[in-house]
Amino acid sequence: MAVADDGVAACRINSPIYVNEYLRYAKPELQIKGFAMPALRRSARIYSMLNKIFRPIGSYGWRPDIVHETYYSRNGFSPLGSKVVLTVFDMIHELYPHLFSSSDRTSEFKKIAVDRADHVVCISESTQQDLVRIFGVPVEKTSVVHLGFALTGSEVVKLPSKSRPFLLYVGSRGGYKNFDRLLAAYASCNELRNEYDLVAFGGGVFNAREHTLIEGFGLNDSQVCHIGGGDSVLAALYRQAVLFVYPSLYEGFGIPPLEAMSFDCPVACSNTSSMPEVVGDAAIKFNPREVDSIASALVALSTSSERRVDLIDRGRTRLKLFSWDKCAQQTLEVYRKVLS
Numbered sequence: 001m002a003v004a005d006d007g008v009a010a011c012r013i014n015s016p017i018y019v020n021e022y023l024r025y026a027k028p029e030l031q032i033k034g035f036a037m038p039a040l041r042r043s044a045r046i047y048s049m050l051n052k053i054f055r056p057i058g059s060y061g062w063r064p065d066i067v068h069e070t071y072y073s074r075n076g077f078s079p080l081g082s083k084v085v086l087t088v089f090d091m092i093h094e095l096y097p098h099l100f101s102s103s104d105r106t107s108e109f110k111k112i113a114v115d116r117a118d119h120v121v122c123i124s125e126s127t128q129q130d131l132v133r134i135f136g137v138p139v140e141k142t143s144v145v146h147l148g149f150a151l152t153g154s155e156v157v158k159l160p161s162k163s164r165p166f167l168l169y170v171g172s173r174g175g176y177k178n179f180d181r182l183l184a185a186y187a188s189c190n191e192l193r194n195e196y197d198l199v200a201f202g203g204g205v206f207n208a209r210e211h212t213l214i215e216g217f218g219l220n221d222s223q224v225c226h227i228g229g230g231d232s233v234l235a236a237l238y239r240q241a242v243l244f245v246y247p248s249l250y251e252g253f254g255i256p257p258l259e260a261m262s263f264d265c266p267v268a269c270s271n272t273s274s275m276p277e278v279v280g281d282a283a284i285k286f287n288p289r290e291v292d293s294i295a296s297a298l299v300a301l302s303t304s305s306e307r308r309v310d311l312i313d314r315g316r317t318r319l320k321l322f323s324w325d326k327c328a329q330q331t332l333e334v335y336r337k338v339l340s
Contacts, residue, residue, distance in 0.1 A: 073112075282315040284300060
Protein backbone atom coordinates (compact mmCIF):
# COMPACT_ATOMS: atom_id res chain seq x y z
CA MET A 1 0.00 0.00 0.00
CA ALA A 2 1.29 3.46 -0.94
CA VAL A 3 -0.07 6.79 0.25
CA ALA A 4 0.05 9.67 -2.24
CA ASP A 5 0.68 13.30 -1.39
CA ASP A 6 -3.07 13.95 -1.29
CA GLY A 7 -3.48 11.29 1.40
CA VAL A 8 -5.25 8.80 -0.86
CA ALA A 9 -4.07 5.21 -0.46
CA ALA A 10 -3.37 3.01 -3.46
CA CYS A 11 -3.36 -0.75 -2.95
CA ARG A 12 -1.77 -3.46 -5.02
CA ILE A 13 -2.00 -7.23 -4.61
CA ASN A 14 1.28 -8.93 -5.43
CA SER A 15 0.56 -12.57 -6.28
CA PRO A 16 2.79 -13.63 -9.17
CA ILE A 17 1.31 -17.11 -9.69
CA TYR A 18 -2.07 -17.77 -8.10
CA VAL A 19 -4.93 -20.27 -8.02
CA ASN A 20 -7.62 -18.08 -6.49
CA GLU A 21 -11.13 -17.49 -7.78
CA TYR A 22 -11.50 -14.29 -5.75
CA LEU A 23 -8.49 -12.75 -7.46
CA ARG A 24 -9.49 -14.13 -10.85
CA TYR A 25 -12.71 -12.12 -10.82
CA ALA A 26 -11.60 -9.15 -8.70
CA LYS A 27 -12.23 -5.56 -9.73
CA PRO A 28 -9.51 -3.91 -11.86
CA GLU A 29 -8.90 -1.16 -9.28
CA LEU A 30 -7.29 -3.74 -6.99
CA GLN A 31 -4.26 -3.69 -9.31
CA ILE A 32 -3.48 -7.39 -9.09
CA LYS A 33 0.05 -8.13 -10.23
CA GLY A 34 0.20 -11.76 -11.23
CA PHE A 35 -1.20 -14.52 -13.39
CA ALA A 36 -4.11 -16.88 -12.73
CA MET A 37 -3.14 -20.52 -13.11
CA PRO A 38 -5.21 -23.72 -13.22
CA ALA A 39 -5.30 -26.01 -10.20
CA LEU A 40 -3.24 -28.83 -11.64
CA ARG A 41 -2.27 -31.98 -9.75
CA ARG A 42 1.12 -31.77 -8.03
CA SER A 43 1.53 -28.17 -9.14
CA ALA A 44 1.74 -26.56 -5.69
CA ARG A 45 5.50 -27.02 -5.31
CA ILE A 46 6.19 -25.68 -8.81
CA TYR A 47 3.98 -22.62 -8.27
CA SER A 48 5.65 -22.01 -4.90
CA MET A 49 9.11 -22.06 -6.48
CA LEU A 50 8.01 -19.65 -9.21
CA ASN A 51 6.55 -17.29 -6.62
CA LYS A 52 9.83 -17.21 -4.70
CA ILE A 53 11.51 -16.04 -7.90
CA PHE A 54 8.96 -13.47 -9.04
CA ARG A 55 7.53 -12.23 -5.72
CA PRO A 56 9.91 -9.36 -4.87
CA ILE A 57 7.86 -6.19 -5.05
CA GLY A 58 10.86 -4.18 -6.20
CA SER A 59 10.74 -5.97 -9.54
CA TYR A 60 7.56 -4.05 -10.31
CA GLY A 61 9.22 -0.69 -9.71
CA TRP A 62 6.82 0.16 -6.87
CA ARG A 63 7.87 1.36 -3.42
CA PRO A 64 4.90 0.87 -1.06
CA ASP A 65 4.66 2.50 2.35
CA ILE A 66 3.35 -0.78 3.80
CA VAL A 67 3.73 -4.38 2.69
CA HIS A 68 1.11 -6.65 4.25
CA GLU A 69 2.31 -10.26 4.26
CA THR A 70 -0.62 -12.67 4.38
CA TYR A 71 1.36 -15.83 5.14
CA TYR A 72 4.77 -16.88 6.34
CA SER A 73 7.98 -16.87 4.32
CA ARG A 74 11.60 -17.24 5.32
CA ASN A 75 12.71 -14.31 3.19
CA GLY A 76 11.09 -10.90 3.19
CA PHE A 77 10.23 -9.28 -0.12
CA SER A 78 9.51 -5.68 0.83
CA PRO A 79 11.74 -2.86 -0.46
CA LEU A 80 13.98 -0.99 1.98
CA GLY A 81 12.00 1.67 3.80
CA SER A 82 8.65 -0.12 3.59
CA LYS A 83 6.88 -1.04 6.81
CA VAL A 84 5.84 -4.69 7.15
CA VAL A 85 2.52 -5.91 8.58
CA LEU A 86 1.89 -9.63 9.01
CA THR A 87 -1.33 -11.52 9.72
CA VAL A 88 -1.12 -14.52 12.07
CA PHE A 89 -4.21 -16.70 11.86
CA ASP A 90 -3.55 -19.30 14.54
CA MET A 91 -0.87 -21.18 16.47
CA ILE A 92 -1.95 -24.68 15.50
CA HIS A 93 1.50 -25.76 14.32
CA GLU A 94 2.97 -24.79 17.68
CA LEU A 95 0.21 -26.25 19.85
CA TYR A 96 -0.33 -29.47 17.87
CA PRO A 97 3.05 -30.20 16.23
CA HIS A 98 2.35 -33.96 16.20
CA LEU A 99 -0.35 -33.39 13.57
CA PHE A 100 2.17 -32.19 11.01
CA SER A 101 5.06 -33.75 9.12
CA SER A 102 8.54 -33.44 10.60
CA SER A 103 9.52 -31.69 7.37
CA ASP A 104 6.84 -29.03 7.79
CA ARG A 105 8.68 -25.73 8.41
CA THR A 106 5.61 -23.52 8.82
CA SER A 107 6.33 -22.75 12.46
CA GLU A 108 9.96 -21.90 11.73
CA PHE A 109 9.01 -19.54 8.90
CA LYS A 110 6.21 -18.04 11.00
CA LYS A 111 8.68 -17.08 13.73
CA ILE A 112 11.01 -15.51 11.18
CA ALA A 113 8.14 -13.57 9.59
CA VAL A 114 6.85 -12.38 12.99
CA ASP A 115 10.30 -11.15 14.00
CA ARG A 116 10.67 -9.37 10.65
CA ALA A 117 7.32 -7.58 10.85
CA ASP A 118 6.85 -4.08 12.25
CA HIS A 119 3.36 -5.05 13.42
CA VAL A 120 1.36 -8.28 13.65
CA VAL A 121 -2.39 -8.58 13.11
CA CYS A 122 -4.05 -11.46 14.99
CA ILE A 123 -7.53 -12.60 13.97
CA SER A 124 -8.65 -13.16 17.58
CA GLU A 125 -7.64 -12.35 21.12
CA SER A 126 -7.03 -16.06 21.60
CA THR A 127 -4.51 -16.11 18.76
CA GLN A 128 -2.91 -12.94 20.12
CA GLN A 129 -2.49 -14.47 23.58
CA ASP A 130 -1.01 -17.67 22.13
CA LEU A 131 1.39 -15.70 19.92
CA VAL A 132 2.61 -13.53 22.80
CA ARG A 133 2.99 -16.54 25.09
CA ILE A 134 4.66 -18.95 22.66
CA PHE A 135 6.85 -16.61 20.61
CA GLY A 136 7.44 -13.97 23.28
CA VAL A 137 6.15 -11.17 21.04
CA PRO A 138 5.56 -7.85 22.84
CA VAL A 139 1.80 -7.38 23.04
CA GLU A 140 2.17 -3.77 21.87
CA LYS A 141 3.50 -5.11 18.57
CA THR A 142 0.16 -6.83 17.95
CA SER A 143 -3.44 -5.87 17.21
CA VAL A 144 -6.61 -7.94 17.09
CA VAL A 145 -8.76 -7.66 13.97
CA HIS A 146 -11.66 -10.09 13.85
CA LEU A 147 -12.68 -11.65 10.55
CA GLY A 148 -16.09 -11.31 8.94
CA PHE A 149 -18.40 -13.70 7.12
CA ALA A 150 -20.15 -13.49 3.78
CA LEU A 151 -21.95 -16.74 2.95
CA THR A 152 -25.05 -16.08 0.87
CA GLY A 153 -27.54 -18.35 -0.81
CA SER A 154 -31.14 -17.49 -1.57
CA GLU A 155 -31.92 -19.99 -4.31
CA VAL A 156 -33.75 -23.22 -3.59
CA VAL A 157 -31.41 -26.19 -3.58
CA LYS A 158 -32.60 -29.78 -3.70
CA LEU A 159 -30.61 -31.76 -1.18
CA PRO A 160 -30.20 -35.53 -1.12
CA SER A 161 -33.34 -37.06 0.34
CA LYS A 162 -33.29 -36.91 4.14
CA SER A 163 -36.26 -38.52 5.84
CA ARG A 164 -35.12 -37.46 9.31
CA PRO A 165 -33.99 -34.17 10.83
CA PHE A 166 -30.22 -33.82 10.95
CA LEU A 167 -27.30 -32.31 12.84
CA LEU A 168 -24.76 -30.51 10.64
CA TYR A 169 -20.96 -30.59 10.69
CA VAL A 170 -18.94 -28.46 8.23
CA GLY A 171 -15.34 -28.60 7.01
CA SER A 172 -12.31 -30.86 7.20
CA ARG A 173 -12.42 -33.60 9.81
CA GLY A 174 -8.87 -34.63 10.71
CA GLY A 175 -6.72 -33.98 13.75
CA TYR A 176 -7.75 -31.03 15.90
CA LYS A 177 -11.09 -30.78 14.07
CA ASN A 178 -12.19 -33.53 16.47
CA PHE A 179 -14.75 -35.23 14.21
CA ASP A 180 -13.97 -38.65 15.72
CA ARG A 181 -15.18 -37.56 19.15
CA LEU A 182 -18.30 -36.06 17.58
CA LEU A 183 -19.02 -39.46 16.00
CA ALA A 184 -18.48 -41.14 19.36
CA ALA A 185 -20.82 -38.68 21.08
CA TYR A 186 -23.52 -39.17 18.47
CA ALA A 187 -23.19 -42.95 18.59
CA SER A 188 -23.19 -43.06 22.40
CA CYS A 189 -26.63 -41.51 22.77
CA ASN A 190 -29.72 -43.43 21.64
CA GLU A 191 -31.74 -40.23 21.74
CA LEU A 192 -29.49 -38.74 19.05
CA ARG A 193 -28.93 -41.76 16.80
CA ASN A 194 -32.61 -42.80 16.89
CA GLU A 195 -34.04 -39.35 16.11
CA TYR A 196 -31.44 -37.50 14.03
CA ASP A 197 -28.96 -38.08 11.24
CA LEU A 198 -25.48 -36.56 11.21
CA VAL A 199 -24.50 -34.76 7.98
CA ALA A 200 -20.90 -33.80 7.24
CA PHE A 201 -20.48 -31.13 4.57
CA GLY A 202 -17.19 -30.58 2.70
CA GLY A 203 -13.79 -31.91 3.64
CA GLY A 204 -13.92 -34.66 1.01
CA VAL A 205 -15.80 -37.93 1.11
CA PHE A 206 -15.31 -40.25 4.06
CA ASN A 207 -12.06 -42.19 3.81
CA ALA A 208 -11.59 -45.88 4.63
CA ARG A 209 -10.62 -45.16 8.24
CA GLU A 210 -13.74 -43.06 8.78
CA HIS A 211 -15.98 -45.72 7.22
CA THR A 212 -14.44 -48.29 9.55
CA LEU A 213 -14.98 -45.98 12.52
CA ILE A 214 -18.62 -45.34 11.57
CA GLU A 215 -19.28 -49.05 11.18
CA GLY A 216 -17.49 -49.75 14.45
CA PHE A 217 -19.92 -47.46 16.24
CA GLY A 218 -22.80 -49.47 14.78
CA LEU A 219 -23.88 -46.66 12.46
CA ASN A 220 -24.82 -46.86 8.79
CA ASP A 221 -24.53 -44.63 5.70
CA SER A 222 -28.03 -43.32 6.20
CA GLN A 223 -27.39 -42.11 9.74
CA VAL A 224 -24.00 -40.55 9.00
CA CYS A 225 -23.55 -39.19 5.48
CA HIS A 226 -21.33 -36.80 3.55
CA ILE A 227 -22.62 -34.06 1.24
CA GLY A 228 -20.43 -31.95 -1.02
CA GLY A 229 -21.13 -28.85 -3.07
CA GLY A 230 -20.78 -25.11 -3.21
CA ASP A 231 -22.01 -22.22 -1.10
CA SER A 232 -25.62 -22.64 -2.19
CA VAL A 233 -25.69 -26.22 -0.89
CA LEU A 234 -24.05 -25.19 2.38
CA ALA A 235 -26.56 -22.37 2.83
CA ALA A 236 -29.42 -24.80 2.27
CA LEU A 237 -27.99 -27.19 4.84
CA TYR A 238 -27.68 -24.41 7.43
CA ARG A 239 -31.32 -23.50 6.82
CA GLN A 240 -32.58 -27.05 7.26
CA ALA A 241 -30.37 -28.40 10.05
CA VAL A 242 -31.68 -28.80 13.58
CA LEU A 243 -28.35 -27.41 14.78
CA PHE A 244 -24.77 -26.83 13.70
CA VAL A 245 -22.01 -28.49 15.74
CA TYR A 246 -18.41 -27.24 15.84
CA PRO A 247 -16.30 -29.60 17.99
CA SER A 248 -12.76 -28.37 17.16
CA LEU A 249 -10.09 -28.56 19.83
CA TYR A 250 -8.65 -25.29 18.54
CA GLU A 251 -9.55 -22.53 16.09
CA GLY A 252 -7.77 -19.28 15.33
CA PHE A 253 -11.16 -17.68 14.75
CA GLY A 254 -13.90 -19.89 13.30
CA ILE A 255 -16.20 -18.51 10.59
CA PRO A 256 -18.70 -21.43 10.30
CA PRO A 257 -20.57 -20.62 13.56
CA LEU A 258 -21.23 -17.11 12.24
CA GLU A 259 -22.38 -18.53 8.91
CA ALA A 260 -24.78 -20.83 10.76
CA MET A 261 -26.17 -17.95 12.82
CA SER A 262 -26.74 -15.94 9.64
CA PHE A 263 -29.14 -18.67 8.47
CA ASP A 264 -30.89 -18.98 11.85
CA CYS A 265 -29.21 -22.30 12.61
CA PRO A 266 -28.55 -22.71 16.36
CA VAL A 267 -24.94 -23.48 17.28
CA ALA A 268 -23.29 -25.96 19.64
CA CYS A 269 -19.51 -25.53 19.86
CA SER A 270 -16.35 -26.13 21.85
CA ASN A 271 -15.52 -23.97 24.85
CA THR A 272 -11.84 -23.67 23.88
CA SER A 273 -9.49 -21.19 22.14
CA SER A 274 -11.26 -18.47 20.12
CA MET A 275 -14.70 -20.04 19.93
CA PRO A 276 -16.24 -18.48 23.07
CA GLU A 277 -14.81 -15.15 21.88
CA VAL A 278 -16.64 -15.51 18.56
CA VAL A 279 -20.00 -16.96 19.64
CA GLY A 280 -20.40 -15.17 22.98
CA ASP A 281 -23.73 -16.13 24.56
CA ALA A 282 -25.21 -17.18 21.21
CA ALA A 283 -24.24 -20.86 21.40
CA ILE A 284 -24.34 -23.80 23.77
CA LYS A 285 -20.77 -24.82 24.62
CA PHE A 286 -19.16 -28.12 25.57
CA ASN A 287 -15.77 -29.59 26.48
CA PRO A 288 -14.52 -30.99 23.14
CA ARG A 289 -12.26 -33.55 24.83
CA GLU A 290 -15.17 -35.20 26.68
CA VAL A 291 -17.58 -37.31 24.63
CA ASP A 292 -20.26 -37.07 27.32
CA SER A 293 -20.03 -33.27 27.29
CA ILE A 294 -20.52 -33.15 23.52
CA ALA A 295 -23.44 -35.59 23.66
CA SER A 296 -25.16 -33.73 26.52
CA ALA A 297 -24.95 -30.41 24.66
CA LEU A 298 -26.35 -31.91 21.46
CA VAL A 299 -29.25 -33.53 23.31
CA ALA A 300 -30.01 -30.37 25.28
CA LEU A 301 -30.18 -28.26 22.13
CA SER A 302 -31.80 -30.70 19.73
CA THR A 303 -34.64 -31.55 22.12
CA SER A 304 -35.51 -28.02 23.22
CA SER A 305 -37.25 -25.79 20.69
CA GLU A 306 -37.24 -22.98 23.26
CA ARG A 307 -33.46 -23.18 23.60
CA ARG A 308 -33.02 -23.16 19.83
CA VAL A 309 -35.26 -20.13 19.38
CA ASP A 310 -33.37 -18.30 22.12
CA LEU A 311 -29.99 -19.02 20.51
CA ILE A 312 -31.29 -17.97 17.10
CA ASP A 313 -32.30 -14.59 18.56
CA ARG A 314 -28.96 -14.23 20.32
CA GLY A 315 -27.18 -15.19 17.11
CA ARG A 316 -28.86 -12.39 15.16
CA THR A 317 -27.56 -9.93 17.73
CA ARG A 318 -24.09 -11.48 17.80
CA LEU A 319 -23.69 -11.19 14.03
CA LYS A 320 -23.73 -7.40 14.27
CA LEU A 321 -20.25 -7.52 15.82
CA PHE A 322 -18.61 -9.09 12.76
CA SER A 323 -18.36 -8.00 9.13
CA TRP A 324 -15.73 -7.72 6.40
CA ASP A 325 -16.32 -3.96 6.30
CA LYS A 326 -15.43 -3.74 9.99
CA CYS A 327 -12.41 -6.00 9.40
CA ALA A 328 -11.23 -3.72 6.59
CA GLN A 329 -11.70 -0.56 8.65
CA GLN A 330 -9.78 -1.96 11.61
CA THR A 331 -7.00 -3.13 9.29
CA LEU A 332 -6.77 0.40 7.90
CA GLU A 333 -6.44 1.69 11.45
CA VAL A 334 -3.49 -0.68 11.93
CA TYR A 335 -1.84 0.74 8.81
CA ARG A 336 -2.26 4.29 10.11
CA LYS A 337 -0.80 3.28 13.46
CA VAL A 338 2.23 1.70 11.77
CA LEU A 339 2.85 4.75 9.57
CA SER A 340 2.54 7.15 12.48
